[in-house]
Each structure stands twice: as C-alpha cells, then as structure tokens.
Amino acid sequence: VHAFKRPSEEELDHSYLWRTDHHAPARGCVSIFNRSYYEEVLVVRVHPEIVTKYQRIPAERIGSLDEFWEKRYRHIREREVEGYDNGTTTVKFFLNVSKDEQARRFLSRIERKQKNWKFEAGDMKERALWDEYQVAYEDAINATATPNAPWYCVPADDKKSMRLIVAQAIRNEMDKLHLEWPTLSEKETAELGEYKKQLLEELGESERA
C-alpha cells in the first residue's frame, strides 16, 4: 500500500508520472495506491498554477490549458496500456462521497477529540471548490476509462456497501487474470516424494497414512 501526499522537490523536477511508477507492482504482486497520478488531473486541474509554479513545465510545452489536460489524459492512458501489455492490469476506484456526507465527516472530525488530528482547514478550502472538482473528476474518468484499465465509480456514503462493491470488483478483475497455482513436472513431483521420505526418516517417523 502506498499513500501519495505532496510531491517532494525531486519528484516535482521529473515527469508527474515518475514517482508513482517506482511503486509499480512486480510481476505476481499487487500495489494499492491511496491517491495516485490521477491527482495530477484533479487537484492540479483545479489549481493549474501548480504546473507553472511548482512543476515548472516550460510554457511552450504546455500550450493551452485545455490541450494540456488532454495531453495528460493521453500520457496516463498510454502508461496504463504499457502496464497492461507487460502483464499489469490497472483498476481504478472513484469513491463517490456526496457533499452532505463530506460535511458530516468533517463535523465528526471536529466534534470527536480523538479525530481532531485528522481535520485540516485546507480541506474546507477545497470543499468550497466542490463543483470544479466534479468537472475534473468527470472529465478525467471519461478520458481514461478503457476496457483494459477500467474505472469503478462507487457510491461511498455508506462505507459498508462501498467496501462490498470494491471487494466484488477486485474479485471480478482477478477472475479475468485466470490465475493458477504453479504446477510441477512429474519428475519434480516424484522428487517431492523422495524428500518427504528423507524428512520422515530424520524425524524417526514411519510412512504416514
């Protein structure tokens, strides 16, 4: 599991897809990203000054902002195609919390002392940009939902239902991989028999039933 927060200076000085790729799963493994490169077309889209001020991308390579987001959608789609062709399927979840439910969750962070540490005033500022975020989510999801790298948009006000839906979706995706236990050759299976005999002898046990 990798949680991606504010990028470091070194990360800002590379392609925005650089830092997440370091945590790409090895063959046979699963990586879970809590936030991801999609922030680069969500929070960054709502605050485009990040591109010029912090990521310092040359103006002539940005073009118009509309072109710029289209370019980023393409980079992301192509990275996910590349991952797929190399054996890694990307599955994306949008946990769709309503504006009222967000208010309730923030309130609980304010009202319950043990949750106070979780409350950030900055979250209130982003909440004020709710409509901008909705447009950013809609555009990003439409532009990057592909058959081999699907988006699951999950109603998330009710956590239990959300978890059930996500678990089922992961199961569906894993079924598509047709995973099988590794099998041994006849020779290797025979050798296992030998090793078993040897180990039982060492333990002074006779052949098991």
Next chain:
Amino acid sequence: VHAFKRPSEEELDHSYLWRTDHHAPARGCVSIFNRSYYEEVLVVRVHPEIVTKYQRIPAERIGSLDEFWEKRYRHIREREVEGYDNGTTTVKFFLNVSKDEQARRFLSRIERKQKNWKFEAGDMKERALWDEYQVAYEDAINATATPNAPWYCVPADDKKSMRLIVAQAIRNEMDKLHLEWPTLSEKETAELGEYKKQLLEELGESERA
C-alpha cells in the same frame, strides 16, 4: 551517465521501461544512457525467448511477435512524448559501425593484452546474427524517430568524425531549448551590491575598480 547491462530479477519483474525511468533526468539536468530501453526492441527482438522465459509476460498479452514489437514501439514513442510534454527532450544516437570495423575492434581486443578483458566470446555469437540486428535497428529507428525525439544515425567507423557529429547534434538540440541564464530582479541585483560591499569590507579591501 548510466550504463545499462543485464537487468536484475527485480527489473525483469516490471515493465521493461521501469528501470531506465529511474534515471530520467531531473529538470535542468542531462542524463546520458549507454544502452537503454532500446535494447528491448534490439537484442530482445533478435532473441525473443527473453520475453517469455525471463520477462515472463503472459502469452495472451504478447499476441503475435509482430504485434508485440509494434506495441513496444508505441510504448517507447509514448514515453518520449510524455517526457517531451513534461520538459525533457530525448535524443537518440545510433553509432553505426560497419561489420569489417567490428572485426577490427574485436581483433584488437584479442591482440592487445591490456584489452583482453574487454573481449567477450558472447560478442562473437551476436556478430553471427549481424543481419538480424540490422533489421531490428532499421525497424526500431523508423518506428521511433519523431520530430520531438529524433534519432541521429552516425557513421562510427572513424571515432573522431563520430564524436564531432554527435557534439554538433547535441549543440543543435540544445539550441532548440532556448536556454537562458536565470535573471535577477532589480531589487535582488541591488542586494548583490550590498553583499559585495560587506564582503570587501571584511577582507579589508577598498572598492574594486
């Protein structure tokens, strides 16, 4: 400068573009790759068993081998587009050594004692596949030469000419970046004058001419 040799097991267990990307240059920096991800459509194309045996890519994601190399060309093109859009230009050099010149260089490694360590019997095996390599180079270069990520194919039998051509090409590419020294604001320039005065006083020197 990064030289890429045989990939590690960890690297083989990721997309073939994973390991080189770790060494992608930061903003304002230059990375020089000695060999690169292009080996993945050159030596790997001449020895395609690497794909199934070592990289262990699932058969259904490989498709036909012809499709497979086209997919890899696309991944590479798209990575270079992404780099460009983020401010990094990729420039590729094919140092074109003739078959006779290669024979001469191998001979010199055999005949000169101090060069013996450089000779590898494996190189003789690859030399026997010369024609296959020529096809792989031609296809890869044609498929990945783009205006923003050019290939320079440089005659390389004569090392001095080769170096001159490469240096000129790098100069051309750097000119396209319109690099400028950072400039200071008037206020910052005025402050520099203050600091200069302070330092000269500490040294006990009077104002310089």
